[in-house]
Amino acid sequence: MSKAIAKTGVVTAAGAMSGTSLDGVDVAVLHTDGRDIAGFGRSSFRAYSASERKQIAAGFGLWAGNAVEEAAAVIEAAHLEILRDFTDVDLIGFHGQTLAHAPRVHGTLQVGNGAMLAQELGVPVVWDFRTADVELGGEGAPLAPFFHHACARYIKADGPVAFLNLGGVGNLTWVDPSIPEPHLEGALLAFDTGPANAPVNDLMQERLGLAYDKDGAVARGGTVETGALELFLAEPYFARMPPKSLDRNDFDEIVALVRELSDSDAAATLTAMCAAGVAEAMQHCPCAPSKVLVTGGGRRNPVLMQMLEVSLDCPVVAIEEVGLDGDMLEAQAFAYLAVRVARGMPTSCAGTTGVRAAVGGGTVSVPDLTDRAAE
């Protein structure tokens, strides 16, 4: 006996996301038919301990081996813990943890076994969202854009808007909500903008033993070193046309560009690099969006937000201004994508990952409840 997923109508899904900054697992509930947002449900966050963070980070950049298996075990245990509180949903979208991402060379690796989670939780789990896209020639990321299209319609945006996620890595989605499905390739342009908070976090950890530059307190007193900023913008990534995506550690060496600088000048310069990457990215938008809606932890950094306001030609606001939740948007996205995968709807297209045809990636694991029914 297995638990089937309804083929039509609004269902309730929970999305679980563990992002590149390794702060913890976000879980958020969404009511949707896979096309429109019918409503938002509750959400929760489960932080990683310092030792869990260390074990997961030991797997960064690796594709197999003990460190990867250990990281996967930590991811699975943390997700089981938080998701036990969400077994009343119809299905779960489980992103897992990206350990390595090199779509044109090796592929993409998100660890955590969704089939095991489905069996343990007794709820269907959709997982491994990125592999199919990469196998068909796509970047495998970003995948939130189809959800951004639904969000733009939900907030009744009357023209193009942009969603900017500032986590460890930055990603931008330009959306024209007036172009409906099934023509999303003309409605969306999305790609990673460059490093966002990851280099600042690494600097804070290395020099001050801090997890991040809270409220931009260190960067605030600093001066941006323009020479380092120019070297950063000369990186070939910025000359590439989208679609394009990044691994968390692709820009590791940029921390070296600020090695000689004081703590505050270095923090200011790395923060300015994040903003400059976004400014470069905006030039690719088919037309200017009316607003840039910022999600992810970077929206809490006033120094970064001010740099963005100065360097972009349109208003930049935290996404709460339009009534959405900037901490949970990615978790909600994977709830939305799970429903689409379960219903055979596409989750990426040429404008989002560069994949040639619209594809629906993901594995659906339905628990076998035979033993439970007999109990």
Ligand SMILES: Nc1ncnc2c1ncn2[C@@H]1O[C@H](COP(=O)(O)OP(=O)(O)OP(=O)(O)O)[C@@H](O)[C@H]1O
């Ligand atoms: N008050 C704050 N001041 C400055 N920076 C902050 C603040 N709050 C959060 N951040 C930054 O945001 C980061 C977390 O962002 P977020 O949770 O969006 O990342 P993520 O989802 O793990 O990453 P990604 O989207 O790349 O997968 C923190 O590591 C920190 O750098």
Ligand SMILES: CC(=O)N[C@H]1[C@@H]2OC[C@@H](O2)[C@@H](O)[C@@H]1O[C@H](C)C(=O)O
């Ligand atoms: C390979 C991978 O996990 N990429 C993440 C990462 O974190 C931010 C950025 O890089 C984005 O491309 C993506 O995540 C979001 C949720 C996405 O797929 O839309």
